[in-house]
Amino acid sequence: MDDTKRYERLLERYRNGDIDRRGFLGLIGAAGLAAGLVGGPMTMLARQARAATPDQVRFDGWGGVVSEAFREYAFEPYTAKTGIAVVDGTFGGADEYLARVKASQPGEFNIAHLSGVFDYARYHNLGLSTTLNEDNIPNLKLVITALMDAFRPITGGALSAAPYDYGTTGIAYNRKHVSDDEARAQGANLLVNPDFKGKIGGWGEWKTRIWYAALQTGQDPNGIEDMDAVWDKLREHRDLLLKYWNSGAELMSLLAEEEIYVTEAWSGRVKALQEQGHDIGYLDPPGGLAWQECLFVIKGSPMAACEELLNFMLEPEVAIAVAEGQNYPPALDPTKVELTDKVRALPAFDPTGTLESLNFFDPDYWNSHEGEWSKTFGRVQKGY
Amino acid sequence: MAASASPAAGFDRRPWLLLSPALASVTLLLVIPTLFIVVYSFWLRTATGAEQVGFFLDNWEEVLTDRFYRDILLQTLRIAAISTVICALVGYIPAYFIAYTPTRHKALLLLLLMLPFWVSYIIRTMSWINILGVSGAVNSALLWAGLVDEPIQMLYNEATVILGLVHFLLPFMILNIYVSLDGIDRSLTDAARSLGCTGWQAFREVTLPLSVPGLAAGSLLCFVLGAGTYITPMVLGGPTNAMFANLVFEAIVTQLNWPLGSALSLLLLALLGALVMVYSRFLGIDQIAKSFR
Structure with a gap:
């Protein structure tokens, strides 16, 4: 709680008659004394640590090409326009970032580029959500309604985040070793093809792994009935694997260096590899996984500055530039905003703006199994 | 020789004064965080990822008995x-x-x-x-x-x-x-x-x-x-x-x-x-x- 809010609460208690005048003045005096004694150095330290003062906002994203796009197309113009600096941090995964947020003081982290509805629900369940004043973000009207509708029930109808982009986690393959026809014919089973033993990669993330194992066992990932079959399939995959990768940069390196020929991969990262000249194919198999990303405002953040940044980032010019930079379609509704040809050609792009053709994690289903499945996957991953 | 340094005069505080910055650092940066970890180890994780405060031996039982x-x-x-x-x-x-x-x-x-x-x-x-x-x-x-x-x-x-x-x-x-x-x-x-x-x-x-x-x-x-x-x-x-x-x-x-x-x-x-x-x-x-x- 900042000092202003503390004083306002004190004043409210005084007005309500909860404390008498003498007590009120005494507390104000004590607070002033405390501020005088520790205020200077402590405030300076806290300001440096929290980056939460209204003149700056801390943003954390996935790093690599994604962060480069944000920096170039969003943060620098935003700072130039508003004078509000954006402190730009990165994380390797949503789990790692959540651990950091959990260990931090309120206000230390402000906006995070989170993945999927799953993380939105997880942050909310941990009491880290906020309530955005949507009137301060008029550009939300341009966003695909389905993306916002996925969030609203979790936070009681309000939003704690602005949807920003979406993409798929499909299958990437080296065209020198796997033809497009072969990839299409095998679909999700390409990831457990024994012909590629030692040349298969996999994201070491339990949800994605289980999703694909469900597809490989012929089950609906959002309603798995035979979990034993899924674990067996995960073991089969593990035994064929060269390495579980842990970040987009590692994924790109493994594919580019031809350490692996086949892996599941994020559509935008594969697009970036293709643009660099690597002959990597990409396939969204039947039942493949889609996700949406949002700009989540974390509890304790300076709301006005955060809402202003969100609105700026949803400006069509900015959102389209970022989308072209990071190779993921923007959350802007293509029926309301004129998108560029490059955006329309991005993997996973849905011209209808309904996203009905894509499959997302059911947050209730996956959250209800998170503790058990993430732990079991950790064991399977290590040879058990 | 100052009286405080003489064994006969009682407790000599000088070594402790000299050691105090190091002791304070070790206490603040090592002992207290380790104690926090000890306390944490007896709590439980709930389904949402939040902790259930209390004295539970479940984690220790799992760590010590699980193959x-x-x-x-x-x-x-x-x-x-x-x-x-x-x-x-x-x-x-x-x-x-x-x-x-x-x-x-x-x-x-x-x-x-x-x-x-x-x-x-x-x-x-x-x-x-x-x-x-x-x-x-x-x-x-x-x-x-x-x-x-x-x-x-x-x-x-x-x-x-x-x-x-x-x-x-x-x-x-x-x-x-x-x-x-x-x-x-x-x-x-x-x-x-x-x-x-x-x-x-x-x-x-x-x-x-x-x-x-x-x-x-x-x-x-x-x-x-x-x-x-x-x-x-x-x-x-x-x-x-x-x-x-x-x-x-x-x-x-x-x-x-x-x-x-x-x-x-x-x-x-x-x-x-x-x-x-x-x-x-x-x-x-x-x-x-x-x-x-």
Whole structure:
């Protein structure tokens, strides 16, 4: 709680008659004394640590090409326009970032580029959500309604985040070793093809792994009935694997260096590899996984500055530039905003703006199994 | 002499005053955080990832009885032990050379030994990907020389984890052995030679036994550091090469199960702490400090 809010609460208690005048003045005096004694150095330290003062906002994203796009197309113009600096941090995964947020003081982290509805629900369940004043973000009207509708029930109808982009986690393959026809014919089973033993990669993330194992066992990932079959399939995959990768940069390196020929991969990262000249194919198999990303405002953040940044980032010019930079379609509704040809050609792009053709994690289903499945996957991953 | 310094005058506060900054630092930065971890280990993780405060033995029961943790712990100790033995074997020769070289540039050699510490441990570990990778230096050289038709898969297995650990730990071993060798009175080996020993016999009967404290100190340091690492198996290991610290990382970061992660980290701390105590009891811990003087 900042000092202003503390004083306002004190004043409210005084007005309500909860404390008498003498007590009120005494507390104000004590607070002033405390501020005088520790205020200077402590405030300076806290300001440096929290980056939460209204003149700056801390943003954390996935790093690599994604962060480069944000920096170039969003943060620098935003700072130039508003004078509000954006402190730009990165994380390797949503789990790692959540651990950091959990260990931090309120206000230390402000906006995070989170993945999927799953993380939105997880942050909310941990009491880290906020309530955005949507009137301060008029550009939300341009966003695909389905993306916002996925969030609203979790936070009681309000939003704690602005949807920003979406993409798929499909299958990437080296065209020198796997033809497009072969990839299409095998679909999700390409990831457990024994012909590629030692040349298969996999994201070491339990949800994605289980999703694909469900597809490989012929089950609906959002309603798995035979979990034993899924674990067996995960073991089969593990035994064929060269390495579980842990970040987009590692994924790109493994594919580019031809350490692996086949892996599941994020559509935008594969697009970036293709643009660099690597002959990597990409396939969204039947039942493949889609996700949406949002700009989540974390509890304790300076709301006005955060809402202003969100609105700026949803400006069509900015959102389209970022989308072209990071190779993921923007959350802007293509029926309301004129998108560029490059955006329309991005993997996973849905011209209808309904996203009905894509499959997302059911947050209730996956959250209800998170503790058990993430732990079991950790064991399977290590040879058990 | 001031009265406060006299034993007869009672308690002498000066040593405690001199020690107080160090004691305060250790208390604030080590003891109190460790106590927090101890408290955490008795809490429970709820379904949402939040903690249930209380006194529960579930985490400890799981950590101490589950075969999974025992196996990974044994694998960790094995990898750390192999890395330590390799460090001792490989590190003795350069340490001997630095200690006994007649060159005036001994300080430069020691500086070269410290050089790897100027580069981040993670960067040093990742450099092996450029050396041993499919498109790395070794494979490129083998292909260029026509010795192989296609690149050899050298990365992401236990051997590369051990290689990464040896790379990381070797300077610690060399430094400790060097300090021990440097402290040996040269006249002892001269005396052995004058009594008819060959050079090899003098080394085996005099130099080697006298350098054992340094070898042991280096081994302890390498083993403890090796057993506690998680970066190396993460970067250079395959699916089944996880070490115990990876479990701590996963419990804390991936599963957001801080209570279980606390119990795991305390178990590793207790095990390595016990090892240090045994070493201290039989060989004395001060040998390690000498190498950093």
